[in-house]
Amino acid sequence: MTSEPHLVRVPDQVSVDGLEDKWVPAWEKEGVYRFDRTKARQQVYSIDTPPPTVSGSLHVGHVFSYTHTDTVARYQRMRGREVFYPIGWDDNGLPTERRVQNYFGVRCDPSLPYDPSFVPPDKPGKDVMACSRQNFIELCERLTVIDEQAFEEVCRRLGLSIDWAMTYQTIDKTARAISQRAFLHNLARGEAYQAEAPTLWDVTFRTAVAQAELEDRDRPAAYHNIAFNGPDGTKISIATTRPELLPACVALVAHPDDKRYQELFGRAALSPLFNVKVPVISHRLADPDKGSGIAMVCTFGDLNDVTWWRELGLDTRTIVGRDGRLIPEPPPGLDDDTGRTAYADLAGATIHAARERIVALLRDSGDLQGEPEPIVHAVKFYERGDRPLEIVSSRQWYIRNGGRDDDLRAALLDRGNQLEWHPDHMRVRYANWVNGLTGDWLISRQRFFGVPIPIWYPLDGHGQALYDKPLVPDDCDLPVDPTSEPPPGYHEDQRDQPDGFVADADVMDTWATSSLTPHVAGRWSVDGDLFERVFPMDLRPQGHDIIRTWLFSTVVRSHLEHDSLPWQHVAISGWILDPDRKKMSKSKGNVVTPVGLLERHGSDAVRYWAASGRPGTDTAFDEAQMKVGRRLAVKILNASRFVLGLGIADDVAAVTDALDRAMLAELAAVVNDATSSFEGYDYARALERTEKFFWTFCDDYLELVKVRAYGEYGEQRANSARGALAVALSTLLRLFAPFMPFTTEEVWSWWRPGSVHRSSWPVATDLYAVCGDVDPRVLSTAASVIRTVRKSKSDAKLSMRAEVERLTVRGSRGFLGLFEEARHDVQAAGHIAQIDVVTTSEEALVAEVSL
RNA sequence: GGGCGCAUAGCUCAGCGGGAGAGCACUCGCCUUACAAGCGAGCGGUCGCAGGUUCAAAUCCUGCUGCGCCCACCA
DSSP: OOOOOOOOOOOSSOOSTTHHHHHHHHHHHHTTTOOOTTSOGGGEEEBOOOOOBOSSOOOHHHHHHHHHHHHHHHHHHHTTOEEEOOOEEBOOSHHHHHHHHHHHTEEEOTTSOOOTTOOOOSSOOSSOEEEOHHHHHHHHHHHHHHHHHHHHHHHHHHTOOOOGGGOEETTSHHHHHHHHHHHHHHHHTTSEEEEEEEEEEETTTTEEOOGGGEEEEEEEEEEEEEEEEOTTSOEEEEEESOGGGGGGEEEEEEOTTOGGGTTTTTSEEEOTTTOOEEEEEEOTTOOTTSTTSEEEEETTSSHHHHHHHHHHTOOOOOOBOTTSBBOSSOOTTOOOHHHHHHHHTTTTOBHHHHHHHHHHHHHHHTOBOSOOEEEEEEEEEETTOSSBOEEEEEEEEEEOOSTTOHHHHHHHHHHHHHSEEESGGGHHHHHHHHHTOOSOEEOEESOSSSOBOOOEEEBOTTSOBOTTSOBOOOGGGOSOOTTTSOOTTOOGGGBTSTTSEEEOOOEEOHHHHHTTHHHHHTTTTTOHHHHHHHOSEEEEEEEGGGIIIIIHHHHHHHHHHHSSOSEEEEEEEOOEEOTTSSBOOHHHHHHSOHHHHHHHHOHHHHHHHHHTSOTTOOEEOOHHHHHHHHHHHHHHHHHHHHHHHTOOOOOGGGOOOHHHHHHHHHHHHHHHHHHHHHHTTOHHHHHHHHHHHHHHIIIIIIHHHHHHHHTTTOHHHHHHHHHHHHHHHHHHHHHHTTTOHHHHHHHHHHHOSSOGGGSOOOOHHHHHHHHOSOOTHHHHHHHHHHHHHHHHHHHTTOOTTOOEEEEEEEEOHHHHHHHHHTHHHHHHHTTEEEEEEEEOSSSSEEEEEEO
């Protein structure tokens, strides 16, 4: 292994400051991270990078997890894989919708036609201007381009080895076309369908939401005991936290084995205030221990009500409107005059107001038994909402995801098992979620901004929509906006006319597009040649909080479209925790901006902190750790300057000293360890091993060989050290390169051509070829002796340069043999006048120092 | 209620069948021709608790406690 001679240029002074400004543009100019699309699939390593939400700024969590991915990308690139590492911006969905509204003072009205000359208000003011969906999307693209540039700056400065020629936006034209095309494929295969059904509904956003977007929050509530009138004149006490739903009551249920209610099953009760006759029915889901053991079923108070309503075939008595208020007219079945009068008092009220009024009415009529008993219970919320979800019946689009189909569920569970999870235990979260699905994936949203559902419906002669005969666009017309374009075979003037057509006004859930990131990034159906070279991908990096959404939905789409996994590996990142061990909040994260950190500590230092967080493990935000990283970077620069300043011996055949060969043997073990760690996606372990070796290398080996490398014992022995140092430095720089791309590139540029990031990952066999068969304990033995010498000087409060009169080393023949190999180096490094060696029978080595 | 993870020095963490470790912090030294934003040395721990397996347990098993997260519970 003889290298070409190189001109070595080592600066007099070194610094980690300014390396980002030097290398970011240089990498761009040289195209170091450009993807070479002539490579075949087996040569490619492709990454399904999470597209960050473009809303405000990146936070520390991004820096953390994107660094993890980048170390893997850099490792794979050095291993010779052509790395496909694009990034996209997630600017599709509610966060952007709200930002565009506030920033420009506009709102989206899909019923408006596109106005190419639309200009938003000068200043967002009280007069909110309405605009078409296409105009809204254009404003979004205008606003997000600013943020996206800022994001790109941060990512570049952080040293992410992304190919910046391949960015995409989840709202851009290609992404919309791909999203609609995939949906139409689902529709054609029967995987997408529409259904009229009770749906979880957010009254603030006025949209349906999916199971995956729910979260439970504890809310104060109260049990109200309400007296229903039994068939024989007795009172039936019902406990409820939602007394305002009394007019929506359609039945009472109790458990079939509950002795208290046997006589009532099959008979009817009369609700108080409204005098509606409701059946008393038995059902296994009724819990005898809850409340009075008998529940009122309302349409709809919770998901249990939906189950009872469906399984028992109950009436529908909707009273909550989509705005969260009680609807103006009493529901069917509420025919009694007193009841209608009572209802009139509630019509139009919010849930909260209706509750107060109905409690007052019940109190007046004597049908409230006792006082409400306060409790705290979990209530379902939309994760972005701040009012409890209601359940309304509506027509929605669904994609099959196994929630209502055991075969599909089993197939998707199997997909989860085929995936290689890092760390492995994360796979159970996937299985838990899939096993707990209660319905198909609801993808339609009653919002304006997003990818439109590419569907129209014909209208009959009476203007009624024929929902079971949806009209689809021609594939070549995608993306379409059905609210501003007519379906094939129709003219725009037939819109909303009898015998004409009507658009499906809904948009798709943001996850319906995000579930296609491998397709969007790989330009599926647009650039089939590229897609074949990158799909299925190798890696999906992401957080554990979105396993049930992004990860699962991507698996679903890939399973349905390609009958395959979307990627082979998934690497789960942990969260950043505050010093007080809580998940770092956005507000706090924004105080500590990534740019500030990168400027203060240097990118490599911040990356060092990030890469110290093990895969899937929540990690404390710790600037002290960044200081350690900075120190390491400075040390790499200084040690490299020293080694290169000694003069490089590129003739590795000169490496003859046992101490030098022992050091390389230990380094070979580190290379093996780092490599297998990276193969298992444990970048943190690879870093830790490399770093540990490096400090020993500096503190012990460099100190031991310094004098010899200067040439004090002749050129031949100096060249042994210089050759070993050159090999070690080259190896160490490459081991560090995935973690500290700036520092290692800087040093590499002093003495090697090209970029370290396109050099090859070190292999142990190259090192073994140089060091041959040697006992690696030569180095550790010498190091332990020199440590004893240092301790003596330190205890005597002397300089490390102080002379040692005599060093006596006692030990077994074997240990002394190891020591003898490095005797002269120890003597020089310790400034030792005389070394005596005494053979003993003990299997140990003891050094005595006489100062 | 079900599941997953974590618990090792003051702090952040590594180790996961045979010696209890690193960095930070702290203490004491050292201008040593790569580095004083450095270097050397030191102090510091019943490895959460209780059992068990083993010649040997921080490490494997069982139970418990505490913390975090996921899911369920919503009358």
